[in-house]
Amino acid sequence: MMILQSQIASILLNGLQQGAIYALLGIGLTIILGTMEFLNLAHGALYLVGAYTGLIVFQETALTNGLLYNSGITSIGFEGGFLAAIVLVPIVGFAVGLLMERFVAEPFYDRPETDQLLVTFGLALILEETVKNVIGGNTFQSIAPSTVFGVNVSQPVSLPLVGLFPSWRLIIIGFAFAVIGLTYLAIERTDFGLVVQAGTRDSEMVRLLGIKINRSYSLVFALGAALAAFAGLIGASIQTVSPQIGTTQALVPAFLTIVVGGAGSVRGAIAGGLVLGVILSAMTQTYSQWAQIVLYLFVALMLIFRPEGLFGTAEVGE
């Protein structure tokens, strides 16, 4: 009985960690899709930007190939530590998001969704290939600091039920949920959030009411980008980093998260992320070969029997 309980607790904790990443990705994607009805396939590339920015800010990394290496630079990084990365990564993500909205997304708001798909997929390829060719196509180790605020976090801590658990991962879960909580409050409790929420329901009406929604669009897009970049940083601290992570580890889960939660709903994205995270961790710890298959089939069943998602009210795109 104890073994079962401890396994469940461990599944929940790991699920929370993976779910936090999915939720961060999902919130960003859902507010962009909801307010602007813009299908952003470059969302995974923002995760990639976050992961590499984190890598560069966090530590000095030796390069083995790529443009920088070929031009004589054998290592990059500021050795700023993880706290610097936590501050800088969302800022970089925010800036990239602003640029992306202004120069790529905005001209495509009124174009068909297939055009949006093509241009953002093209952009994702360009970003991925730029990273690959400049910094190098090899896989970097994950970036977990050994100390935070002078406290040693490299040792596992003993938790009730779960047993030994890497203390660094606990901190990551804390950071991630702090950001998720703040975002949730910003959307639910501020005027800006009110405009965003109204925009996801009926953006034309918001504009008719005299609210400058275009400015909010830029902010929403940049906020979504900052969250995706932050997810990238969290991901980089527990998984390896390579140029492919944007398309393989971030883009599809982000879409799964929002359809499970209900497109356009921030609450749904959080719930969706956690549900998917727990399913994945439960399957990985029991029948790992079937983990991804069960995850996708769960989403399929969800879409067939509850297309409005956990928290959605109506289908987008109808």
Place this chain on the structure above:
Amino acid sequence: MTGDPADDAAGAVPDGGTVAGETAGGSGGSALAGLRERDDFVVIGMAAALVAFPFLLIDVLGGVGDAVGLSVGGYSGLPSLVLIYGIVVIGFNLLLGYTGLLSFGHAAFFGSAAYAAGLFSQVVPSPILMVVVGTLVATLLAWPIGFVSIRRSGVYFAVLTLTFGQALYFWALGPGSWLTDGDDGFSGIEADGLFLGALPLDAEPIPMLDSYTVMYAFTAVVMLVGVWAANRIVNSPYGLILEALGENEERVEFVGLNVFRYKLMAFMISAVFAGVGGAMFVIHEQYIHPTTGLYWIQSGDFVIMTVLGGTGSLVGPVLGALVFEYVANVVSGVSLPVVGSIGSLWRFVLGAVFVFIVWVFPRGIYGAFADLARYATGGGGGSGGEEPAAADGGERE
């Protein structure tokens, strides 16, 4: 529009023509437009293009390349590969461009047909039977997937089709390894000669022109049949209902037509094309891996080829397949004077090409050519009726 009474779809749906007349209203064709819609015109035009294609791609471009010192010509397998993807995207376009359904799971049909054909070749190595079996498996798979997916629209339909494709991908990679050889990929596929073991596929019957292999001829014939069939579908009342669905689904429903059935049929037809392409692919490559066959990026590639070529026309997507495969296989080998070898940068070039084309030519490569032709001939009024989907289908929601 042609109102061919012999068409089987016309018999099945007597009031189909009425709907079509409404939606495509005002597209009264000039003599030229009428000619272009004729089956034999499309098929003969396509046949001529198919005969010239390898020569242009390999010998002419190769010659140009030798002259300027850049290897811009294709290798001899490339024409077949372009046509194989061309077959897939012609069918995919019937779903995306005409019916307005964006699937992100067509790799499932492409890949399952490829695996089925590959497995079947271990028993009977006949290329024709491999295609038949592969297509059959893809079609059987498309029915249940289509049946549940069609009920959703927009992003939901896209993600739903994607989940089935991905589930199949991870199955082939893990638990299904006993059948698919998992991550090692399924190899050792040896297709026999085309007819009863005669005519080996890699034979080069025409001296001097070694790109005209039997494989190419086989692909070209299949492509021709595909174009003919797609053209018949598009120009039948049935096809016009599909087009009307892409424009305004509700209206079609109000007219009293069974929307679900038509959408499912469009889904199945596109899966048949994907299946034919998948089986041809495995015959051509003699190898299939879950990533090249079933992964969602492959589905995404179909979307991209289609949009790149232009969703508004029947053969436009084939141009998309050509550009896509050309960049992937030829541009990657080009070495420029200052930049050096493009090599690993080819995906960067591909991304830039997408962004450029979608930005400058919203109607795709075919749309750009059509505009150019209209501009050159002094702007014809009849050209609007030539491709009704291009004008309206692009803005469907």
